[in-house]
Amino acid sequence: MNKHDITHHQSTLSPKDASPGFSTLGLESPLLTTLGTLGYEEPTPIQQEAIPPLLAKRDLIGRAATGTGKTAAFTLPLLQRLAHSTRQKNPFALILVPTRELAIQVSEAVHRYGKAQGIGILAIYGGQAIRPQLVALKRGVDVVVATPGRALDHIRRKTLQLKDLQIVVLDEADEMLNMGFAEDLDAILQQTPKTRQTALFSATMPPRIASIARRHLQDPVEIQIIKEPIKAGVAPRVNQIGYLVTRPHKVAALARILDMATPKSTLVFCRTRLEVDELTSALNTRGYRSEGLHGGLNQAQRDRVMASFRSGKTELLVATDVAARGLDISHVSHVMNYDVPSSPEAYVHRIGRTGRAGRTGEAITLVEPREQWLLKNIERLTKSKIEMATLPTVADLQAKRLTGIGTSIQEILTANKFEQFRNVVNTLIEKFDPVDVAAAAIQLAYGSKSGERKEEEIPVIRGHEMEKSRRPQGSKQAPQERSRGAKIRGETGRPAGPRDRGGPSIKMATLSFSAGRNAGIGPRDLVGAIANEAGLPSKMIGPIKIDDQFSLVKVPAELARDIMKAIGRTRLKGKKVSIRLERD
Ligand code: AMP
Numbered sequence: 001m002n003k004h005d006i007t008h009h010q011s012t013l014s015p016k017d018a019s020p021g022f023s024t025l026g027l028e029s030p031l032l033t034t035l036g037t038l039g040y041e042e043p044t045p046i047q048q049e050a051i052p053p054l055l056a057k058r059d060l061i062g063r064a065a066t067g068t069g070k071t072a073a074f075t076l077p078l079l080q081r082l083a084h085s086t087r088q089k090n091p092f093a094l095i096l097v098p099t100r101e102l103a104i105q106v107s108e109a110v111h112r113y114g115k116a117q118g119i120g121i122l123a124i125y126g127g128q129a130i131r132p133q134l135v136a137l138k139r140g141v142d143v144v145v146a147t148p149g150r151a152l153d154h155i156r157r158k159t160l161q162l163k164d165l166q167i168v169v170l171d172e173a174d175e176m177l178n179m180g181f182a183e184d185l186d187a188i189l190q191q192t193p194k195t196r197q198t199a200l201f202s203a204t205m206p207p208r209i210a211s212i213a214r215r216h217l218q219d220p221v222e223i224q225i226i227k228e229p230i231k232a233g234v235a236p237r238v239n240q241i242g243y244l245v246t247r248p249h250k251v252a253a254l255a256r257i258l259d260m261a262t263p264k265s266t267l268v269f270c271r272t273r274l275e276v277d278e279l280t281s282a283l284n285t286r287g288y289r290s291e292g293l294h295g296g297l298n299q300a301q302r303d304r305v306m307a308s309f310r311s312g313k314t315e316l317l318v319a320t321d322v323a324a325r326g327l328d329i330s331h332v333s334h335v336m337n338y339d340v341p342s343s344p345e346a347y348v349h350r351i352g353r354t355g356r357a358g359r360t361g362e363a364i365t366l367v368e369p370r371e372q373w374l375l376k377n378i379e380r381l382t383k384s385k386i387e388m389a390t391l392p393t394v395a396d397l398q399a400k401r402l403t404g405i406g407t408s409i410q411e412i413l414t415a416n417k418f419e420q421f422r423n424v425v426n427t428l429i430e431k432f433d434p435v436d437v438a439a440a441a442i443q444l445a446y447g448s449k450s451g452e453r454k455e456e457e458i459p460v461i462r463g464h465e466m467e468k469s470r471r472p473q474g475s476k477q478a479p480q481e482r483s484r485g486a487k488i489r490g491e492t493g494r495p496a497g498p499r500d501r502g503g504p505s506i507k508m509a510t511l512s513f514s515a516g517r518n519a520g521i522g523p524r525d526l527v528g529a530i531a532n533e534a535g536l537p538s539k540m541i542g543p544i545k546i547d548d549q550f551s552l553v554k555v556p557a558e559l560a561r562d563i564m565k566a567i568g569r570t571r572l573k574g575k576k577v578s579i580r581l582e583r584d
Contacts, residue, residue: 027080046064054199063204065373067373079110092142093166098175100125151188240351276293350363508557513553513572
């Protein structure tokens with residue numbers, strides 16, 4: 001197996017070029033144009049390493065977590081290969097993913113990257129009506145993105161034909177194994193042509209993944225983006241903090257952090273030009289003075305933005321990595337990562353912008369739940385600690401504003417310069433209590449300080465303990481889905497909830513579902529429903545017990561109500577089920 005080391009990409013491009021870094025990897029138009037439109041300025045490390053061998057039809061194992069740009073890493077070569085081949089009615093590529101959510105996400109990405117090619121994509125996953133899938137498959141699709149269970153269903157019905165398949169991608173392979181899909185994967189891969197190209201991506205590489213790779217991949221190129229911890233050029237005085245937040249709340253979260261920290265000069269990093277533009281306008285709408293900087297600007301525009309930032313007229317500079325690389329800014333007090341950067345190098349580059357010249361700096365990263373692995377990798381490889389903190393609440397912000405007003409009032413009192421206002425106070429205290437008058441005045445000051453903006457509560461999400469190694473070897477795997485006509489399993493061999501994995505003890509609660517063995521419910525239906533509907537990683541789900549009439553699933557107690565709410569809207573095996581929280 002070839003080990004590919006990282007090569008740091010140095011951009012030598014004129015800012016107007018859309019995505020020349022991608023053309024050096026062998027990608028052609030119209031993909032290059034699409035990438036330019038999406039605002040991608042350069043390939044991420046996994047893309048640099050994976051795209052050339054995939055274009056050369058090599059099999060590949062990529063160790064990459066979500067957020068590294070792995071979806072484009074396998075989709076772009078796939079689309080180019082498709083463009084160079086004769087289109088068949090049967091699928092050209094099959095992408096297997098663990099959950100419905102990911103199936104939708106990946107198919108949307110394929111659609112985005114393949115728009116100019118006008119390709120046919122179909123996402124198929126359990127829980128979805130089968131008829132429209134059958135119609136689409138009959139009409140012919142180029143790329144199928146599927147969860148293994150449902151893919152196998154279609155293969156057995158002969159509605160999914162694999163004989164013309166040229167490419168198979170196993171995305172988040174470790175998650176698929178965690179969800180008990182190992183046998184399904186074997187069964188599917190066995191029915192694909194021997195000549196196919198196979199790419200396997202996984203955040204972790206437990207022995208079970210190696211064994212799948214041994215059985216189904218041929219002489220794969222192995223990409224592990226960084227094998228050695230990188231020398232962190234991180235100034236020791238950078239305080240590194242992360243906040244877990246879901247995508248829809250990211251702008252509000254950033255605003256909350258800015259309001260609490262009131263930074264002097266801040267550099268906000270985004271991944272794409274598009275994101276820079278969107279975030280800049282969202283921040284300006286909220287009343288901040290921000291400007292965007294990216295590779296799409298000409299020199300005069302750059303100069304203007306930089307001059308405005310240096311003079312303090314612009315408080316927030318929102319930039320892509322490429323644009324910031326050429327920046328001559330000696331010091332910023334805060335670096336904010338709007339996304340977790342796609343590689344530890346990028347992270348180190350970004351946060352190196354603060355904490356310079358002996359001054360202290362803050363590096364703040366917004367982390368989406370799916371990006372937690374990526375952040376852990378960065379911590380490990382930069383040998384630094386990123387403290388996860390809880391976002392300040394509306395009450396925290398109010399308290400801070402009030403404290404600020406209190407301090408200002410004290411300063412005015414000390415300076416004794418309020419003579420002209422005494423008359424108003426004297427008139428008011430004839431009718432009202434002096435303390436009430438003072439409080440009303442503070443309310444007035446508070447209103448003008450907080451502006452008209454209505455503060456929203458941002459839901460608190462807790463990170464999950466990311467264990468170093470998954471299920472120990474030899475321990476029972478997650479239960480298999482019932483194959484048609486097979487005997488239904490009773491209790492599952494699910495090894496454990498998060499408690500038994502070396503992490504701190506997590507309080508678990510039991511959810512009771514009103515359907516069990518008699519309704520054909522298998523463990524995977526429950527794991528699938530929870531993972532799909534509530535977005536809970538399968539490893540967070542504890543032991544499952546299936547009885548004739550009901551099923552019990554242990555889940556982290558603090559998430560139990562959210563899970564119930566999320567699942568309340570779905571069906572299990574086509575039936576509506578009710579869920580209760582059992583008192584332990
Ligand atoms: P993934 O790891 O595939 O889930 O991708 C994470 C995010 O990075 C997605 O929102 C992509 O749109 C974005 N992305 C992927 N490749 C690049 C790139 N080369 N430059 C900027 N953003 C990218």
